[in-house]
Amino acid sequence: MNDNAVRSWRTILGLIMLIITPQLSGSEISLSARIDKTDIPFESTAELSLDIRWEGKVADYAFELLPLPTTQSLKILGTSTSVRSEVVDGRDFIVRSFHYTLEPTRAGLGLVEPIILKYISLPDSIPAQLASQRFQINIDSPLPKKVQHTRNGGFFVYAIPILIVLVTAGLVIWFRRQKSQPEPVGTSEEALLLALSLAKRETMSDRKLFFSRLYTILSQYLESKCSIKTAGRTAAEILGDCETANLSDDLKSRFNIWLTMAEKEKYAPLPGEPGDMIRLATEIENLFEKKLNLNKAEA
Secondary structure, rough: OOHHHHHHHHHHHHHHHHHHHHHHHHHEEEEEEEOOOOEOOOOOOEEEEEEEEEEOOOOHHHOOOOOOEEEEEEEEEEEEEEEEEEEEEEEEEEEEEEEEEEOOOOOOEEEEEEEEEEEEOOOOOEEEEEEEEOOEEOOOOOOOOOOOOOOOHHHHHHHHHHHHHHHHHHHHHHHHHOOOOOOOOOOHHHHHHHHHHHHHHHHOOHHHHHOOOHHHHHHHHHHHHHOOOOOOOOHHHHHHHOOOOOOEEEEEEEHHHHHHHHHHHOOOOOOOOOOOHHHHHHHEEEEEEEHHHHHHHHH
């Protein structure tokens, strides 16, 4: 084959790739991250944004719970999430966004390690993962605190803090002496109700996060009551070990429903029935408050 024929075939192949490549990349899922500042004062904050974008429908992918960013010299001050749809050139895209507010903990170089997103392509159930880039933020040293000294007021500058420390120490000693009995250790039921109350207050706006927290709460209760290991195990494995535990048949049946539902909803690609989180949390609270009151009455 001569040189002209080779060049012709290369030209044809290049045209074919130009036609095919946009169609393939348009259907892929992508993960992009950005940060609004790379140099900040110690007293300021930075905003980290993460976008998961794909062409198609919401149900095309199922996602694992996205972990909080791992940071150095920074802490997560607040988070928020949102989901929106976009139309670009007549094509429908879904964009799921995560926003994090970062606050410095010390001066120097702040780091945000890559965030790993694990997901499953549906309906083929093909697992895969994406990773964001690593970010660096230069953090300035804290501003020095100004202390004004005057000839007449210099004594009070030092005396007032010392007086506050002495009064606080005295109050602490007095309160400790007033406690003749140690605080009672909370029961497994009390621990479950407290954890569930916090989960309702902190995660009701995020369905996946609520059911992830609920799965952990229910697993920890069973681990405490049945003396079994639950970390990293499926609902079926945990419930299997609880069959011979000293639990009532009614409680075993309820946990079978609750734990299985929590595990399923952690990875469910579509929103569930409106209000089912509130109904489920209320059902669990009512049962354990009744059980707690009954235990106190018997005691």
